[in-house]
Amino acid sequence: xxxxxxTANATSEEExxxxxxxxxxxxxxxxxGDVPAESVMETFHLNVYYGGFHAVHDINLTFGKNEITALIxxxxxxxxxxxxxxxRMNDLxxxxxxxxxxxxxxxxxxxxxxxxxxxxxxxGMVFQKPNPFPKxxxxxxxxxxxxxxxxxDNMDDLVEEALRGAALWDEVKDKLKQSAYGLSGGQxxxxxxxxxxxxxxxxxxxxxxxxxxxxxATSKVEDLMLQLRDDYTIIVVTHNMQQAxxxxxRTAFFTAKPDETTGNRTGLLVEFDRTKRLxxxxxxxxxxxxxxxxxx
Amino acid sequence: xxxxxxxxxxxxxxxAPVLTxxxxxxxxxxxxxxxxxxxxxxxxxxxxxxxxxxxxxxFFSRVPAGEFFTSDTDxxxxxxxxxxxxxxxxxxxxxxxxxxxxxxxxxxxxYASKRARKWLKPTVELLAGVPxxxxxxxxxxxxxxxxxxxxxGLGISAYNPLGGGLVLGVMIIPTVASLAEDSLSAVPLAxxxxxxxxxxxxxxxxxxxVFPAALSGIAASAVLGISRAVGETMxxxxxxxxxxxxxLNPGEGHETMTGTIARTALGESPVESTEYKYLFxxxxxxxxxxxVMNMVSIAIVRxxxxxx
Amino acid sequence: MSSAATTAAAVTTSTLASGxxxxxxxxxxxxxxxxxxxxxxxxxxxxxxIVDTAISGAPRFDSALFTQYTQTFDPERAExxxxxxxxxxxxxxxxxxxxxxxVGSIILMITTALLAIPLGVSAAVYLEEFASxxxxxxxxxxxxxxxxxAVPAVIYGMLAATLMxxxxxxxxxxxxxxxxxxxxxxxxxxxxxxxxxxSVPDExxxxxxxxxxxxxxxxxxxxxxxxxxxxxxxxxxxLSRAIGEAAPxxxxxxxxxxxxxxxxxxxxxxxxxxxxxFNAASDSKEVVQQAASAGIIVLLAMILGMNAVAxxxxxxFQRSW
Numbered sequence: 001x002x003x004x005x006x007t008a009n010a011t012s013e014e015e016x017x018x019x020x021x022x023x024x025x026x027x028x029x030x031x032x033g034d035v036p037a038e039s040v041m042e043t044f045h046l047n048v049y050y051g052g053f054h055a056v057h058d059i060n061l062t063f064g065k066n067e068i069t070a071l072i073x074x075x076x077x078x079x080x081x082x083x084x085x086x087x088r089m090n091d092l093x094x095x096x097x098x099x100x101x102x103x104x105x106x107x108x109x110x111x112x113x114x115x116x117x118x119x120x121x122x123x124g125m126v127f128q129k130p131n132p133f134p135k136x137x138x139x140x141x142x143x144x145x146x147x148x149x150x151x152x153d154n155m156d157d158l159v160e161e162a163l164r165g166a167a168l169w170d171e172v173k174d175k176l177k178q179s180a181y182g183l184s185g186g187q188x189x190x191x192x193x194x195x196x197x198x199x200x201x202x203x204x205x206x207x208x209x210x211x212x213x214x215x216x217a218t219s220k221v222e223d224l225m226l227q228l229r230d231d232y233t234i235i236v237v238t239h240n241m242q243q244a245x246x247x248x249x250r251t252a253f254f255t256a257k258p259d260e261t262t263g264n265r266t267g268l269l270v271e272f273d274r275t276k277r278l279x280x281x282x283x284x285x286x287x288x289x290x291x292x293x294x295x296x
Numbered sequence: 297x298x299x300x301x302x303x304x305x306x307x308x309x310x311x312a313p314v315l316t317x318x319x320x321x322x323x324x325x326x327x328x329x330x331x332x333x334x335x336x337x338x339x340x341x342x343x344x345x346x347x348x349x350x351x352x353x354x355f356f357s358r359v360p361a362g363e364f365f366t367s368d369t370d371x372x373x374x375x376x377x378x379x380x381x382x383x384x385x386x387x388x389x390x391x392x393x394x395x396x397x398x399x400x401x402x403x404x405x406x407y408a409s410k411r412a413r414k415w416l417k418p419t420v421e422l423l424a425g426v427p428x429x430x431x432x433x434x435x436x437x438x439x440x441x442x443x444x445x446x447x448x449g450l451g452i453s454a455y456n457p458l459g460g461g462l463v464l465g466v467m468i469i470p471t472v473a474s475l476a477e478d479s480l481s482a483v484p485l486a487x488x489x490x491x492x493x494x495x496x497x498x499x500x501x502x503x504x505x506v507f508p509a510a511l512s513g514i515a516a517s518a519v520l521g522i523s524r525a526v527g528e529t530m531x532x533x534x535x536x537x538x539x540x541x542x543x544l545n546p547g548e549g550h551e552t553m554t555g556t557i558a559r560t561a562l563g564e565s566p567v568e569s570t571e572y573k574y575l576f577x578x579x580x581x582x583x584x585x586x587x588v589m590n591m592v593s594i595a596i597v598r599x600x601x602x603x604x
Numbered sequence: 605m606s607s608a609a610t611t612a613a614a615v616t617t618s619t620l621a622s623g624x625x626x627x628x629x630x631x632x633x634x635x636x637x638x639x640x641x642x643x644x645x646x647x648x649x650x651x652x653x654i655v656d657t658a659i660s661g662a663p664r665f666d667s668a669l670f671t672q673y674t675q676t677f678d679p680e681r682a683e684x685x686x687x688x689x690x691x692x693x694x695x696x697x698x699x700x701x702x703x704x705x706x707v708g709s710i711i712l713m714i715t716t717a718l719l720a721i722p723l724g725v726s727a728a729v730y731l732e733e734f735a736s737x738x739x740x741x742x743x744x745x746x747x748x749x750x751x752x753x754a755v756p757a758v759i760y761g762m763l764a765a766t767l768m769x770x771x772x773x774x775x776x777x778x779x780x781x782x783x784x785x786x787x788x789x790x791x792x793x794x795x796x797x798x799x800x801x802x803s804v805p806d807e808x809x810x811x812x813x814x815x816x817x818x819x820x821x822x823x824x825x826x827x828x829x830x831x832x833x834x835x836x837x838x839x840x841x842x843l844s845r846a847i848g849e850a851a852p853x854x855x856x857x858x859x860x861x862x863x864x865x866x867x868x869x870x871x872x873x874x875x876x877x878x879x880x881x882f883n884a885a886s887d888s889k890e891v892v893q894q895a896a897s898a899g900i901i902v903l904l905a906m907i908l909g910m911n912a913v914a915x916x917x918x919x920x921f922q923r924s925w
Contacts, residue, residue: 089814094738107315115317121816122313131807134830144815147825192811199815202313323820327734333726334735337794338748340787344759347766399642407639416643418915423646425841425911426653427848429878430900433885434653437660437893469646499632520754527756529851530882554851557758561854567769576762583759590754594747 031283033273036064036250040203040233041086041123045100048081050093054259055081056267058100061252063203068225068234070244070275073254074290078267079237082254083205086235087123088116104203121148123203124196129212130188132180132195137163137172140180140191144199158198166194167224186217190224197228204228206236210243222247241291244275251275253287348583351576358570364577369540373574375581377540381457381550385532386525388461388546389468393525394518396465397472401517404473405480406502417477424470432534435463440535452547455537461546464531472521475597479513480506516596523589527582529554553582654904661897669898672701674861674880700895702902704861705880708778711869712876713847715782716789720846721839723786724793725828731794732801733823753791760788761855768856775857779870784852789842796838800831833921837914844910848903850878859883877903 041063048056056078063069071079084090085098088109101108109119132140141159145152152158159176163169168190172183180191189209196204206225210218225234225247238244244251252272256265271278271287282288356364359373367376400420404413440459444450452458483506491501507514537549538559551559557575565571727745735742764784768775804827812822828835853876865872881903884896 114315118315125814131811147817147821330726330730334730344763347763396642399639403639429882466649499635523754529758
């Protein structure tokens, strides 16, 4: 099983499709609809491997400035893997290997000499489970600016700004010195968003940010996302199609294709388009099956 | 929001953000220091080997090996009698520690509630925290004269491996219990549920399902116990006696390997004398035995970890 | 035994429908009794040890135990007691105290902690937070640590003695003993620190890294502070083992010191408490053995106290994530 990623595109035309390829061209073909004019990040032929396992195959995506892009698809389709590549969090997974290119303002973030720490300072991330630090609310916010060595005139102001930005200020302004663990799940998640925007990133990645929250907390986070769109580029992974439809400008639909011999599932990009069009008039049958609930 | 005035990357257009690696000399120095600390543990092993092997070789250059590997108790450098003493003590210690340690492990793993275990486990481990000098004192002034000679009326000498082994056994109960409990807890819950579902009670489940499944780990705990017992010094120095003795009667006084080492070091022999070098030859043998025992224990543990 | 019998009798009258009757038959109860016996046998021995030693040491629970040096002769007291008609030679022994041992052990413990904690915690942090778990280096260090944990204490004494000879310092000084004890407890410190670091959830690390913190910043500001209770528990247990250890110190030439250590203490000749107890226990005079008994109770109080602190930290302060 040689799964040299480059070969997927380099397959010469005169040769019949090599059996050694785990992904056939037809399944791997993505429908790319309307692409944003002004982009912040792009992926080119992104392939991800965990050890010998091919997790994501040939993803080409463009993330528009001040847009919310949703990545949806059944579990195991590699949407979270793609998201974690975008700020090099996948570097932390032992055995993970990324091929292809991810361009951020025209720079390949996987190029030699690029510092993953610098990448993460520009591209923040909010996780599935709220993960506040075991510190006070104030220190949770102040931590990021401190560690990245941001010049801050007045930390109190910055904390307030960040908390206001995450629509959390009114709820916590009287207990800034209390432990973040005393907050509700939804508040904790908004604290994590506040923590991220305190470092003034450019892009915010969100990995199923509402999956651990109740409906009321979810709607608060969704409102916040729409509000943040004015200042940030947001890329959100969600398992919830309604959420993607409600908040996102564009949607990428992924699917998982099981390997016939090993059963390992490799993620593919099926369709990428404006959210409205993708939900109302999908170009690919698989997208239609998924959004109409026939599959996944 | 847009009032954020601090230098951050501008959204979208504007100068491209700098992503190149910033040199972080502090970070590199710290990482190097931490790595040195981790590597130091390997140096310790090398240091031990050097510290023991070098004088041991010096000993063998002065004394023929036949005078070392002999059961002749008249030879000042005979090691076989010491091995007999150590074996007797270790055997008795294991007779105490393995069943009791295993029993404690079974209770902790199969019967105790999570809350009870939180307090019971450290209580059992307390036994390993008692200094060996204290155990030795207890052996000399209580176990041998009061329990063995007094209550049980045994006609044994004042210092002997029987008493030494008994107290040593108590000391290594936690060693055995801890590893045995790990291996019992590692047995999948499904096996227990399967057994209970068939109408077996807890005792039957513990003895017939969990125990056999954890057997290799329990063996490893016994092997680790042996290595502890062989290396323990102050108890055997104080309790087992100082007579080189090939007899297999644990009631008679026996000199042991660690006992010889400590007694020679406490004595008046100059550091450069052959008597002093002798203790390194004994220590080398001791190190080899504990090393092999430990490797065996690690190998067994690794195998049972793989099984689940 | 009798309580087990009565419970068994009660069980025979209880109905089978109780559902737990399977676990209450005679054999099960006997088995459970055996397990209880195993669990508390050691504690019972420890209890007997403490009671027996405390009784024999009872006459010596006095301030002289702490303030006097080994077999110091206090002429004033001797005169006062000679009036009672006892041999003054014995009386000197009767005032045997463990001042040098207690002071020495405290110096030893502090020096040991200063050596073992930074080294052990650093090594653990490297292995847990920086090194790749699958790297050859990690594997070698891992097996090496397991081996070091099983090396007899007396051999650590030999290592320290050799180091002292190589450096060319005098035998019997504090730093030599501290090196031996620090190396002895190093595996314990490393292993418990690693466990404590491992129990800090990855989400915390990821949250910090995603903000652009470096691995070291994440370790220093997030992971280590969260692991402090676990690390302190392991370290205190390690130190409590070190303070009671006598065998390695024998190899370094620790011995009867009847004076206060000089500043700086680490290069001063010192005595260690457990070694002093060993010497007193080996003495033929009953009065000295009495002092040894009393000394043991003091040593046990110190060690059990440290263990109690460690357990309390573990059970109370350790965060359950």
